[in-house]
Amino acid sequence: MKRTEHRACFGGFQDVYQHGSTTLGCTMNFGIFLPQEAQSKKLPVLYWLSGLTCTEQNFITKAGAQRYASEHGVIIVAPDTSPRGEGIPNESAYDIGVGAGFYVNATQDPWAKNYRMYDYIVHELPALIEATFPATDRRGIFGHSMGGHGALVLGLRNPERFQSISAFSPIVAPSKVPWGEKAFTAYLGNDRKAWAEYDAVELISKIKKPQHLLVDQGLGDEFFASQLRPELLKEACEKNGHPLRLNLREGYDHSYYFIATFIGDHLAHHGKILNGV
């Protein structure tokens, strides 16, 4: 593992590391923010999953989360969105291939060998982080858009591994919207039963141990009605007695200006659960 960036930030350090991933079969980058407090004690880790087209850079440069991570005493890890580099299958469309892993374990060729972001985020990356950095085994997960979908799915399926979950503008029902239908057909094939394991709205009805979900969604979001459809998550949570705090934010769009505005609320949500204060 190699550190490629190391920058003082809000009393701690915003770093970027590069490592060889056995799960994905390629070299991966991730950002990690280590608050000052991490110099003297172990802290819980919050995993941020980014959206389509993003790398590890978008969140760490634009969200302004470091201030709040320092306040709430959590490390933030921001991985890349897909396998990447020489020999990794790709397509020219932005919504499939590199930059668009959808946080699944692909079963279809040519994706099945490398596109295993589910296992990478749930298992390989936390193991690496906890072996290397001053991290406890308390974990949270959050993300944006495709990464909001990832946070909901990975968190709901692994409550013993992720104790807190939140999302910005998530694709809550990928099986029912164009982005998800295209990606799941490519990565998982035509059998929609396989899709249900990666669909937050489908998963809500099967969850035995409800976790409190926090979701922020802009009402001026250009993908609101076509791709995101937060009303489906609301219905599923109400029907199944699953606690959801859904904040619909008038005028806000799909950009990092929206994320930056409300990221402090999300850090407070995770900090409270992960640190118990």
Add this chain to the structure above:
Amino acid sequence: MKRTEHRACFGGFQDVYQHGSTTLGCTMNFGIFLPQEAQSKKLPVLYWLSGLTCTEQNFITKAGAQRYASEHGVIIVAPDTSPRGEGIPNESAYDIGVGAGFYVNATQDPWAKNYRMYDYIVHELPALIEATFPATDRRGIFGHSMGGHGALVLGLRNPERFQSISAFSPIVAPSKVPWGEKAFTAYLGNDRKAWAEYDAVELISKIKKPQHLLVDQGLGDEFFASQLRPELLKEACEKNGHPLRLNLREGYDHSYYFIATFIGDHLAHHGKILNGV
């Protein structure tokens, strides 16, 4: 004038506008953050000058200033760093030509016709802003690196137009460092008397009405000793009884992670002077 971006952010709007500049002879972009408070009253305007290679985008996406601008009730305008586009002279080096105006009025060919960032920032842009937006005629100026130089020079030379001044990692003595010597030779010619009008350390000794200066400088800045030399500003201010608060920040570098960490202090500095609270 045309609005090209309009995004809800911290209760207000982060917009980008495009307009034809008569001073520069080209189309220019600027970012403007209008806090929610600007919907019901006029607010003072703080001008941010960016550094080498930047456009209007760097500050508005990375500094996280909108939160503090909302708290302190100021509009922030972030212009581009130089004239730009078809017919504008350029060189392939990053430190001269497009992205490197150095906030002077050039007198040498081929730069003299378009490279008039001094007049653009001091006169044309504030006139446009105050005629178009809910802005008072109270103004502050701040910036980073080349833009920190610009903020010091434009502010010190025009105390009646800019009531508050601050800078991150400024080039305080461009006449004495490689970036400044190269740019001033190109834009202003070989006569160093002309350079002194654009050199903050030189100006300090001539200023009749001292203004309180706030400067933040990272001690881990890769350009500290070669290009920035804050000790020269400190000496000049001490010698001339000019009030300076110089914060040397251990471990911080030249990046936006440094700016984001301390931007709140700078907004407080300007807010206090411009709004009197």
